[in-house]
Amino acid sequence: MKKWTTLWIMIVMLGMTIPAMGAMSINKMRQNTRFLTDRMAYELKLSPQQYDDVYEVNYDFINNVRYLMDDVVRGYDDALERYYDFLDIRNDDLRWILSSAQYRRFMGAEHFYRPIYAQNNKWQFRIYVVYNNVNFFYFGKPHHYTTYCGGHYxxxxxxxSYYKTHYRTRYRHDVYDGRYRTRHDRVTYDNHRHRDFSITSRPPRKDNNHRPTPPQVRPNTRPDRNNHRPSTPQARPDRPKKDNNYKRDERPARRENSSRTDKDRRENKRTAPAKRDVKKEKELNAPKERAAVRTRTV
Known part of the structure; x- marks a missing residue:
């Protein structure tokens, strides 16, 4: 019974602590978003409607990049590219919320235009370098501080951009139409990346396990391959052709003798009686020979 009670207590404690840990990470993100938006509203003199919309844009940006920043600090190129993609989207959305004059001041403030930087292998918000008191706010919480979860992304x-399609019904100011991207050319992008993340860039992580080996330089004194290759086999010399008259020329006497002997054998073979005939003759002559023997004995 005591074991079951202890087990239930542990399950209840885990059920209470796990949601609290998730709420803390989201709560921290909302606090950073509110602090950045509060200082933007103070310096850029935002209206209440602009204040709420800027909070949404900053929330979407921080929510997207918070999963990338560890790889960005390590210097992975793919993470850096994605970070600046999210940053350009955020700055594009702000163009439709801020007026042209407000947006120019926004681009002139580095802690607004590029709000994140890395130092000592950690990423931080630049706004906390300018404003040290993290517990002080000029304005109250946005009206959807706890309810907004990225629905306008x-x-x-x-x-x-949701704010591009709705800005005419919300605002009546002129829109900034100049360069706003952090990567409109390579020189500007390199300068921003060096100031934001002064780290050595790396290839994507999937390539780190299979780094290509540097090509080896072949020495100039390498012997020629032709000296080591076996020479091609030469054609075999033609064999002397057989001369059909060779034996006749060398041994004419033997050839003649053998031919004569063979001729005699053939003739004798023709004249020799067959075995069956010899046997019959013996059988016929046997009574005569017996009679002759008897006469002699008498």
Missing amino acids: RTHHNNI
């Missing part, structure tokens, strides 16, 4: 709207 462009992936839910056919990859088109």
